[in-house]
Amino acid sequence: MLAYDYSDVAYPKKLTERVARAYQSRAYLPLVDSINGARLSLFRDLLKSNGCKIGEDVQVPDRLASARAGIVTFGSNTFAYAEGSFIILTCYVVDVELEYDSETMENRCPPN
Structure with a gap:
């Protein structure tokens, strides 16, 4: 799994309200x-x-695979969260076992 942040670009406020x-x-x-x-x-x-x-x-469910790979956690809204708010998840299926982090199958959002 690959997660990268695309929020470093300065987006015009007028556009982010609509797009x-x-x-x-x-x-x-x-x-x-x-x-x-x-x-x-x-x-x-x-x-x-x-x-x-x-x-x-x-075809791989990116959010679930990313959580199992230790890259993201889930919020109550089922969105995937990592360092940074605006991330894109991409999956590459390879033929070798790579080093991985522990699973992060948890919900860090407070109740209600």
Whole structure:
């Protein structure tokens, strides 16, 4: 699992009231020649350079897999939270076992 923050960009307040930052940054469907597209490409290249074969067209529930990988926690709204508020989760299925953190399957939101 890969989580990256896209909140460092200064988004115009007038736009953020109407259009989500994820759509403004093209973070969910990044263009190949955008910074977010480059991040995904560079990470894929890093995995391959370390001898990993990457599964293509594999569907994985990103939030659940990220929590099991120790990257995020869940809020009561079922959103995934990590360091930073605006994150994108991307899954790469590889053919080797990698080092991982302990699971974070917990809800850190206060009751009610």
